Amino acid sequence: MRATSSIALVIVVLMAISGGSAWSGALPQGSDPGLEIDGARIEAWWLVSTFRFIEAKEALQGLEGVNRKEIELIDALDEFAISLIDLLVQRGRGVTLKLKSGDVVKGKPLEFTRDNVIRLHNKKTVPLQQLSWSSIASLARSAAKRKSPEDNALIAISYIIGGDAKKSGGSLRKAGGALAPVVKELAEAWPAMAEELQARHLVGIIMGGDVATFRAAAETLGRELSTTDVYNRYRDELRAAILPLITAEGRIGGGLNPLDGTELGGGRRRLIYGFLSAKECEDWEFLSFEEASADLHRVMTQNMLRFANDKAEKGGYDLIDVEARPTIEDDELCMPPGTALRHRLLFRGSFKVTFEIRPNQESISLPYAVVHGGKNHYLYSYFWSLSCRKPDGQIREPEIEKKESYPVPIPFKLSLTVKKSREKTAASLTYGSEDCGTVDAKEVEEGYLTLGTIGATNGYISRILIDGEVVPESMEMLAESRRQAEMERLIP
Numbered sequence: 382m383r384a385t386s387s388i389a390l391v392i393v394v395l396m397a398i399s400g401g402s403a404w405s406g407a408l409p410q411g412s413d414p415g416l417e418i419d420g421a422r423i424e425a426w427w428l429v430s431t432f433r434f435i436e437a438k439e440a441l442q443g444l445e446g447v448n449r450k451e452i453e454l455i456d457a458l459d460e461f462a463i464s465l466i467d468l469l470v471q472r473g474r475g476v477t478l479k480l481k482s483g484d485v486v487k488g489k490p491l492e493f494t495r496d497n498v499i500r501l502h503n504k505k506t507v508p509l510q511q512l513s514w515s516s517i518a519s520l521a522r523s524a525a526k527r528k529s530p531e532d533n534a535l536i537a538i539s540y541i542i543g544g545d546a547k548k549s550g551g552s553l554r555k556a557g558g559a560l561a562p563v564v565k566e567l568a569e570a571w572p573a574m575a576e577e578l579q580a581r582h583l584v585g586i587i588m589g590g591d592v593a594t595f596r597a598a599a600e601t602l603g604r605e606l607s608t609t610d611v612y613n614r615y616r617d618e619l620r621a622a623i624l625p626l627i628t629a630e631g632r633i634g635g636g637l638n639p640l641d642g643t644e645l646g647g648g649r650r651r652l653i654y655g656f657l658s659a660k661e662c663e664d665w666e667f668l669s670f671e672e673a674s675a676d677l678h679r680v681m682t683q684n685m686l687r688f689a690n691d692k693a694e695k696g697g698y699d700l701i702d703v704e705a706r707p708t709i710e711d712d713e714l715c716m717p718p719g720t721a722l723r724h725r726l727l728f729r730g731s732f733k734v735t736f737e738i739r740p741n742q743e744s745i746s747l748p749y750a751v752v753h754g755g756k757n758h759y760l761y762s763y764f765w766s767l768s769c770r771k772p773d774g775q776i777r778e779p780e781i782e783k784k785e786s787y788p789v790p791i792p793f794k795l796s797l798t799v800k801k802s803r804e805k806t807a808a809s810l811t812y813g814s815e816d817c818g819t820v821d822a823k824e825v826e827e828g829y830l831t832l833g834t835i836g837a838t839n840g841y842i843s844r845i846l847i848d849g850e851v852v853p854e855s856m857e858m859l860a861e862s863r864r865q866a867e868m869e870r871l872i873p
Contacts, residue, residue, distance in 0.1 A: 420610060423574060425455070427581040430542050431510045432497065434459040450563040454538070457560055461535045462517050466493050466509070468525055476524060478507055479516035515543030518552075530557025534564045541571050580611035588615075588622050595626045599871040607873065619872045627864045635860035637664050637726070648853065654845040656714040663863075664726075670719030671703040673751065673831050685749070685835050689718050692837035707842075714842035718746055721833025724847065725859045729827030732849025733798040736832045738840040746836030748795040795832075827852055 421440050428437035437455050441447050469476055469490045478486045478499070488501030497509040518539035521527045527536065534556035540549035549568065556564055583606065586598040599619070606612055612619075627633055638660040641653040654661050674682045689701045705717040714722075716738065736748050796811040830847065834840035 420614065423577045423581055423611060426542070426574070427578055427585065429455055429458060430514060430578070430582070431585065432462065432512075433510075448563060450560060451567070454560050454563055454567075457535060458538065461521070461539070462509075462514075463493075465517060465521055465525055466490070466499060469520065470499075472524075473502075474524070476520060477516075479513045479519070480507070480511050481513050482511070513543045514539045515545040515548070518543060518545070518548070522552075528555075530555060530561070534558055534561045538564045538567065541568055546571065576606065577609050577611050580606040580609040584611060584615045584619065587619055587626075590622065590626065592626055592629050595623065596630070596871070599623060603871050603873055616872060620868055623871060624864060624868050627867055633860065633863045633867055635856035635858075635863075639664065645848075648850045650847070650849070650851055652845075652847045654842075654847075656842050657712070659709070662709070662714070665722040665724055667706045668721040668723055668831065668833070669704045669706050670701065670721070670833070670835075673719070673721035673723070673833050677751065685719070689835050689837060693718070696837050698837045716746065716834040716840045716842060718836050718838065719833065721749075721751075721831050722842075722845075723829050723831045725855075725862070727827050727829060727852035727855035727858075728847070728849040729852050730850045731798075731800045732847065733796065734830055734832070734849075735794060735796040735844075735846040737794045737842075737844040738834055739843045740840055741838055746834040746838055746840035748840075749833050749835055750795055750797045751831040751833075 421444055425437045425440035428434070428440060434455055438452050441452055441455075470493050473489050473491065475487065475489050478488075480486065486501070486505055486507055488503045488505055490499050491502050492500040494500060499507040499509065499512070501507070518536045521532065521536050521539070533552040537549040537552035537556050540546065540552065546568070553565065553568060580602060583598040583602040587595045587602070589595075602612060602619075637652065638658075639652040640655040640657060640661060641651075643651040645651055654664070656662065670685075674685065677685075686701060686703075692698075693700050701718045703719060705720055707717070707720045707722060708715050734750065736750060738746065738748050740746060794811075798809045798811070800807050800809070832845065
């Protein structure tokens with residue numbers, strides 16, 4: 382059976398969805414689809430709230446079950462608001478205008494321009510779309526002294542649109558005329574639509590492209606209204622709109638957050654990380670062993686796992702969890718066995734990285750370093766055993782005699798140095814105070830530094846020092862990735 386009015390249709394749908402509670406924005410399986418009509422109604426009344434009456438009527442016209450009186454009400458509100466502003470301009474008396482933002486503007490209206498801007502005597506201007514409908518209602522009651530039954534119907538719905546439903550009670554009781562029934566039905570349905578309308582209001586702020594207001598709107602929308610139908614309908618457009626706003630805002634860039642950073646000239650930097658703050662961690666990706674070793678040769682990966690798990694079994698610890706990632710515990714960066722950090726910037730040319738970890742009191746976790754480099758993802762990797770694996774899978778032993786063991790420095794320190802010259806590029810490793818030799822590294826042009834620990838138990842970062850040339854393009858890549866992450870945080 383068709384509903385006799387559009388508002389009745391809303392109430393029927395709401396009852397079917399939630400038993401009379403606030404609109405959830407989704408129909409249960411097997412229900413008649415009605416969201417398109419409801420979505421159009423939300424869109425229409427949001428457009429009315431922004432004084433876009435023609436678009437509001439277009440949103441409703443032609444939809445089955447829509448009460449023509451609802452469209453007539455939109456026409457009446459159009460005339461009601463515009464004629465009131467014209468009247469205030471004619472009188473030229475001082476008034477108080479309440480804005481949707483909650484701000485208040487006082488002055489004498491001198492002109493209502495063709496682009497719907499109220500110009501005041503004190504050179505202030507108020508675009509009509511920024512004016513609160515509550516202000517329209519209050520001015521109609523006080524300045525214009527409109528008190529007929531028909532006026533009361535329009536005053537009541539104006540308060541409701543403006544978010545001051547409590548002030549609408551008296552006018553609603555006195556409402557009369559041909560539009561009073563649809564006003565009263567809409568007043569009953571409004572609380573169930575309020576959440577969707579609030580979501581649409583916030584979407585409008587974001588889509589409006591105002592750098593100063595988008596963030597607060599997005600925070601509220603994503604945190605409190607992400608289950609609304611409006612949010613789901615506009616999610617992709619919101620993400621597309623927010624990314625350039627984050628860029629224009631300028632708060633998120635490719636800057637680094639080391640404990641200490643020094644420009645050395647020629648694009649070279651000295652970066653020291655002590656991981657004493659969460660900001661330092663933003664310069665790094667937290668990796669599991671599975672992620673950190675994805676490009677390593679299979680034999681190298683197996684050797685590392687065998688070492689860690691042998692130690693774990695002998696010490697009575699759990700086997701390595703290849704999916705675990707570093708965590709922050711008691712203001713320290715904790716490295717579960719096999720986990721790693723990868724710096725977000727690319728380095729090239731000659732560089733040196735020194736990596737220190739503090740062992741826990743139970744067991745030893747040794748450091749390892751990997752340089753992932755180049756467009757073809759070639760890599761150079763050093764493991765505690767001091768073997769180097771080339772991209773072709775051949776193991777190159779250090780150019781010194783291999784030892785069964787090395788002295789254990791506390792904290793453990795691993796220094797990886799890559800030196801480039803016209804003739805060759807060489808990589809050398811220092812473990813503690815031991816010079817562990819140099820190997821050819823001609824393939825290493827630029828790369829990401831990956832630093833981790835391997836063993837039976839957790840290790841704790843104490844210090845990382847990087848001295849090298851940053852690839853300039855990677856700064857913008859870092860900024861873009863941060864902006865992307867912020868966009869996903871705001872609109873999950």
